[in-house]
Amino acid sequence: MAHEVTLQTAGNMWKVLVKIGDTVKAGDTLFIMEVMKMEVPHEAPDDGVVKAVHVEEGAEGLDAGMIAVEIE
C-alpha cells in the first residue's frame, strides 16, 4: 500500500535520513524539519520501501502539505 508522507509544517529541511530503495518500519524517522528553532521529525506511517524522495537536506522555506517522501 502506497503512502505519501507530507510536510506537517512550513519550515526548513534539516535532515533527510532515507534514500530511494531503503526499507523502513512504521515509526522510523524519515526526515526532520526545522522551524522556530524546533525540530519536527516525520515518521514512516507503515512498513515499506522508499519509492521517492522529493526533498533535500538544507532546503529552506518549504510549504506545509507538500509531498516529501513516498513509500510502497
Add this chain to the structure above:
Amino acid sequence: MIYEHPKYSPGGDRYMLIQFGDEMNLDLNFMGQGLASALEGDAITGVIETAPCFASMLIHYEPSQISYDDLQREVGSLVESLGPSDDIEMSSRLFYFQTMYIDPWTKECIDTYREKINPDKEYDPELITRLNDLDDVAQFVRVHSGTEYWAASLGFWPGLAFLMPLDPRCRLTVPKYNPPRTWTPQGSVGMGGMSTGIYPVATPGGYQIFGRTPVPIWDKDGRFEEFNGELCLLRPGDRLKFVPCTQDEFEEIEHQVDEGRYKYNVIEYQRFSVRNYKQWVSKLDQTKRF
C-alpha cells in the same frame, strides 16, 4: 561625553529612547534613574513604563494619550526641572550577598567551553587579572569584592542585574566571550565591559565568570518575603556588596535557600545622595587599589 541636553529618538510608534551621553559614567545612570523616579508618580499622562539603562532610558508610552512630540516636550521640561544630577537623592536598598569567588562551578563551565568551543580561552579570573594589571587573582578578588555595586539596570533576561562599582578604585574592564557560552550556572557572578552581572537562572551569556552566589535574585514560586510578591529581587538603584565566603558557607546557604529558611541581609533605611557620593569619590586616591 555627557550631552548638554539629552538626545531623544523614537523607537517605533510606542517608544522613546533618551540618551544622556555616550560613555560608561555613573552620572548618566543617575540622571536616568532620577528621571524614572520622577515619572513613576504619573507625572506625564500616557507614560506606561520606563526602563533606565547605563547611559540612557527607554520610555514606553500610549500614543492615543500623548504624541511623541508632546512627550519629548514634557520629558524635556521634567529633565530641566530636575536640575543637575548632583541634586539627585533616592532611596537605595543595600544587599549583602555571600559569594564564593573562584568557585568550582564556574570553573567547570569554563572548562566545558574550552573543551567544546575554544580551547584557547584564557581562564576567566586570570584573564581579568592580567588585563587590569593586578598582581594576582587574590588581588582581583579583593578589588572586585571591595566596593558596593550600583544596580544600573535590569534586563536582557528577567531579573538579570547590571551592576556598576561605586568605588572607582575597584573599576575593572574585560571583553565579553566571543562566541558567547550557551549556558552559565545559576547564580554565577561575571563581568563584561565595565559591568558586573549576576545570572538569575542558567542562561547563555558572554560575561567572564569568576564566582557564584547562592543568594537567589529570582523567585518564581514566591518563597521569600523579601521579594515583596515580585519575581525579581533587585531594582535599578539598589546597591549590592559581594561578601566572599567559603564553599562550606556557600553550601550551607544553598541548603537554607532550598528549605526556604534563608534570610536576606538587606539594609533599607538609607538614601543615596549623588552629591555626597561625588564628594567622597573626589577625596579618594584613585591610583591605589586594594
Add this chain to the structure above:
Amino acid sequence: MFEVIKPGLETSVQDWPGRYGYWNQGFPPSGPMDSWSFRLGNVLVGNEPGTAGLECQYIGPSLKFRRDTVIALTGANMQAKLEGESCPMWESISILSGQTLELTFASEGARAYITIAGGIAVEPLLGSRSTFHKAGVGGMGGSALRAEQIVPVGDGKGEPGRRVREAARPLIRTDKRWEIEAVAGPNDDWIDTQGHERFLSADWKLSSKSDRTGFRLEGPDWSFTPKATNKLPEHGEEPSNIIDQGYPLGAINLAGQTPIILVNDGPSMGGFINPYTVPQCAFWKLGQAKPGEILNFKLVTVAEAQKSAAEIGALCDESSIE
C-alpha cells in the same frame, strides 16, 4: 474547560496587550504576535479586550471540550475540524461538551488564534496571563500547552454565528512577500546613506532560526557612519556594538551584521544598535510570515505608524461584525 489532546508545535495562552509595567525588570510584553486577528477573535465570542486566548504556531493543537461553549478561529487557516467536520474561520462557532476540535498545519500564514467565550482562566502573573516561556512565566505553568493538560475557561456568554466582515480582516498574503513598515531610529544615525538605501531596497529573507524572541533576517551587509567606529572602547569592538541600552519592542537589532527583529518575547536591553524599529501596526504581518518568505521594509514616520495602529484598533470591535 478543555483537555489538550495534541499540543501542536508551540501553543500558548496569551492576552492583549500582554504584560506591561515590568520592562525595567527585563520582562517583555509577550502577548499575541498578530494582535489584529486575536482581538477580533475576542470580539466574536463576546469577550472583553483583555481576555486570554490561545496562540497556535505552525501546527495547531487538538482540544477536547468538557463544557458547552462558543469559540472562534482567526489568523492563519489551520484547517480546523470539529468532530471531523470543517469549521469556518472568522466566525463564532458553537461547541458541545465532549466535542474535539482538531487543527493541523497552517496552509496560509503561520499563527492561528483560538478564542473561547469566558476566556482562558489561568491565574494572571505580574498582571497578565500571557506566557513568556523562556522564563517559565504566565499561561499554563509558564510554558506552551502540553498533552493531557486541562485548561480552565471562565464563564462567558458567546453567541454562535457572528462573523467578521471580510474587509475588516487582515489579509494574509500567499505570494511569500510582505511589505513591513519601519520607523527610523533610535540608532539610525549610526548607518550611512548607502546602508539606509540597501536596507530599504533589499529583499530580506526570514530565516527559520526565528521565533517569538527574534526574527532573524538574511540580506545585504550594513555600512556605518563614523559614530559607529569613532567611539569610546566601552561601547565594544564591533561597529554595531553600543553601551547597553533599552530595546524598543520591534527593534531591528543589528547583532554584528545580522539584523534580528525583536518581537514579543525578545530581550529588553542589550549592547547592539537598533537602526530601525518595526511599529505595532506591522506586527500582525510578522506574526503571519513564514521562514523563507521575503520582507521588504517601507519607511514610515512615527505619526503614520501611529495612525495605522489606530486604524487597526478601530476595526477590532463590534463595528466589524456583520
